[in-house]
Amino acid sequence: MTTRDGKGPDLERSLTLLWAGRARGRRGPRAQLTAERIADAAIRIADADGLEALSMQRIAADLGYSTMSIYNHIPSKDLLLEVVADVAAGKPPELGGTEDFRRAVRHWVGTLWAGFQTHPWLLRIPLDHTPVGPNQLAWLDRLLQPLLKAGLAAGEARAAALHLTAVVRGTAQISVDMGSARRSDDGRPRNEAELAKALSELIDPHDYPALAAVHAAEAAGNHLGDEQAGGETGGETLPAELSFGVDRFLDGIETWTAAKTRGGG
Amino acid sequence: MTTRDGKGPDLERSLTLLWAGRARGRRGPRAQLTAERIADAAIRIADADGLEALSMQRIAADLGYSTMSIYNHIPSKDLLLEVVADVAAGKPPELGGTEDFRRAVRHWVGTLWAGFQTHPWLLRIPLDHTPVGPNQLAWLDRLLQPLLKAGLAAGEARAAALHLTAVVRGTAQISVDMGSARRSDDGRPRNEAELAKALSELIDPHDYPALAAVHAAEAAGNHLGDEQAGGETGGETLPAELSFGVDRFLDGIETWTAAKTRGGG
DNA sequence: ACATATGTACGTATGACATACATAGTTTTA
DNA sequence: TAAAACTATGTATGTCATACGTACATATGT
Numbered sequence: 379m380t381t382r383d384g385k386g387p388d389l390e391r392s393l394t395l396l397w398a399g400r401a402r403g404r405r406g407p408r409a410q411l412t413a414e415r416i417a418d419a420a421i422r423i424a425d426a427d428g429l430e431a432l433s434m435q436r437i438a439a440d441l442g443y444s445t446m447s448i449y450n451h452i453p454s455k456d457l458l459l460e461v462v463a464d465v466a467a468g469k470p471p472e473l474g475g476t477e478d479f480r481r482a483v484r485h486w487v488g489t490l491w492a493g494f495q496t497h498p499w500l501l502r503i504p505l506d507h508t509p510v511g512p513n514q515l516a517w518l519d520r521l522l523q524p525l526l527k528a529g530l531a532a533g534e535a536r537a538a539a540l541h542l543t544a545v546v547r548g549t550a551q552i553s554v555d556m557g558s559a560r561r562s563d564d565g566r567p568r569n570e571a572e573l574a575k576a577l578s579e580l581i582d583p584h585d586y587p588a589l590a591a592v593h594a595a596e597a598a599g600n601h602l603g604d605e606q607a608g609g610e611t612g613g614e615t616l617p618a619e620l621s622f623g624v625d626r627f628l629d630g631i632e633t634w635t636a637a638k639t640r641g642g643g
Numbered sequence: 644m645t646t647r648d649g650k651g652p653d654l655e656r657s658l659t660l661l662w663a664g665r666a667r668g669r670r671g672p673r674a675q676l677t678a679e680r681i682a683d684a685a686i687r688i689a690d691a692d693g694l695e696a697l698s699m700q701r702i703a704a705d706l707g708y709s710t711m712s713i714y715n716h717i718p719s720k721d722l723l724l725e726v727v728a729d730v731a732a733g734k735p736p737e738l739g740g741t742e743d744f745r746r747a748v749r750h751w752v753g754t755l756w757a758g759f760q761t762h763p764w765l766l767r768i769p770l771d772h773t774p775v776g777p778n779q780l781a782w783l784d785r786l787l788q789p790l791l792k793a794g795l796a797a798g799e800a801r802a803a804a805l806h807l808t809a810v811v812r813g814t815a816q817i818s819v820d821m822g823s824a825r826r827s828d829d830g831r832p833r834n835e836a837e838l839a840k841a842l843s844e845l846i847d848p849h850d851y852p853a854l855a856a857v858h859a860a861e862a863a864g865n866h867l868g869d870e871q872a873g874g875e876t877g878g879e880t881l882p883a884e885l886s887f888g889v890d891r892f893l894d895g896i897e898t899w900t901a902a903k904t905r906g907g908g
Numbered sequence: 909a910c911a912t913a914t915g916t917a918c919g920t921a922t923g924a925c926a927t928a929c930a931t932a933g934t935t936t937t938a
Numbered sequence: 939t940a941a942a943a944c945t946a947t948g949t950a951t952g953t954c955a956t957a958c959g960t961a962c963a964t965a966t967g968t
Contacts, residue, residue, distance in 0.1 A: 397845065406915025407963040433954065444918045446956080451916095455955065502769055507820050510842065515851055522853035532860030533867030534887055535853075541888030544813020545806055552805065555772050577775065580662065586780055588787035588800075595797030602798035622799055623806030629898055630891030671944025672934040698925060709947045711927080716945095720926065 429499035464511025482524035494550035529635035694764035729776025747789035759815035794900035
């Protein structure tokens with residue numbers, strides 16, 4: 379990938395590229411190709427054929443340019459991926475009124491989740507450092523808003539935001555990989571059910587008692603989401619995989635801020 | 644990477660390889676090379692020089708064999724990575740008594756976190772499907788145990804386990820990438836502080852009000868972890884990045900199970 | 909207006925890499 | 939003891955990121 383030894387993410391370059399300060403008024407011919415057009419093409423390719431189909435040659439071919447022309451606008455593939463990740467993230471949702479912080483957070487979570495369904499390959503782009511792209515920062519900011527409003531301190535809000543982001547990413551990762559239902563190029567179905575069956579043969583109740591118990595219970599039909607008991611869930615409907623965990627977390631946040639308000643500030 | 648079109652994770656192969664059912668007593672010469680030796684070498688390489696240094700040629704060279712010999716024992720690099728991920732995960736910690744579920748979960752989280760510090764490259768191995776390796780399953784089982792004991796239903800425990808796994812992975816990912824402090828091959832320091840400074844210049848309070856506020860507060864010295872007020876934290880010390888989120892989540896779990904016990908079963 | 913510095917686009921070249929394929933040698937089983 | 943089945947090796951192929959050199963365009967300073 380990178381030529382240099384330690385593969386250090388090139389912060390400065392990242393920034394100038396991500397923030398698109400392409401100063402106009404230089405010499406030479408007008409560039410027809412731009413970083414944005416390249417990123418757009420890359421996203422199109424990844425959406426259509428997956429991240430492994432995303433090569434510099436492919437991008438160039440799709441745009442009708444020679445491979446090396448790309449490098450006049452983007453210094454390396456690593457950096458291209460960074461730009462692509464930011465562009466594909468898009469703008470965060472507008473969270474209406476932040477007075478109901480649960481609703482706001484749940485909406486944010488749901489939208490991010492949806493984004494990962496639309497661009498599953500986003501989950502495979504290596505994360506090289508703290509987000510620095512304008513869209514990534516906007517997403518973070520939008521999440522911090524309701525968290526701060528709910529009464530969290532700065533550091534707490536940052537931790538909570540990281541927590542939520544990680545949960546969505548992680549859950550989406552597994553969910554996407556499971557649900558891909560593999561368009562079975564070779565004939566085998568390989569769906570979720572098949573995996574479950576193959577697994578149950580491996581899960582020896584002696585070695586994995588808890589896991590076996592969970593599997594047994596779920597085979598018996600005790601699935602999540604059927605039990606919508608827990609009071610007001612905030613209006614926004616979340617995917618079942620996320621709902622329980624996020625709700626518990628928000629419960630914990632609420633009791634925390636409640637205790638804080640009663641005690642000190 | 645894979646030759647086939649859809650890049651379907653080869654479930655059957657994964658399983659037989661991961662579960663090491665290498666039946667002995669076949670013809671031909673005894674294999675000196677084994678999947679396990681290969682995996683060990685791979686881990687050594689990744690620990691020393693990072694995942695990008697992990698090539699089939701490098702493994703073969705380190706072991707003193709020709710490149711293609713590797714393929715007699717492992718059908719593809721993708722599969723090798725799967726095996727490596729399971730082997731490197733190692734056995735999960737023993738969680739002493741599960742009567743204190745908070746302590747148990749926190750211990751589990753701390754150990755997983757430590758593992759990611761030891762093998763940061765584990766975070767970059769693409770996750771192709773639900774864990775199926777023996778170690779991965781053992782980790783999952785160990786986490787499910789205290790969760791079930793705490794009174795969660797099967798589906799809830801699974802969701803909580805996924806939630807916690809995702810949080811640790813996600814947080815470790817960012818933490819690792821930030822703290823790498825880039826041994827600055829080219830002279831630039833590029834540490835956490837530098838990134839923070841570079842960021843603050845970008846963060847326009849108008850565009851990112853919440854983010855700016857958090858940055859300002861943290862620049863003023865309001866850091867997390869100083870405020871160890873929140874009562875019994877469970878004994879086990881967790882990294883600051885994780886502590887707050889995990890504790891809030893566990894709080895939520897506790898109130899959930901408490902409400903459940905009071906209400907129904 | 910003109911010369912030049914500075915870009916852009918392109919072709920070719922290089923060096924990694926994963927992996928197919930054919931071959932030669934080694935045991936174990938029939 | 940012969941053949942079947944497996945191991946290790948060498949060579950070959952195709953893909954990839956990317957360095958480097960060249961031809962050309964154009965905005966800027968004279």
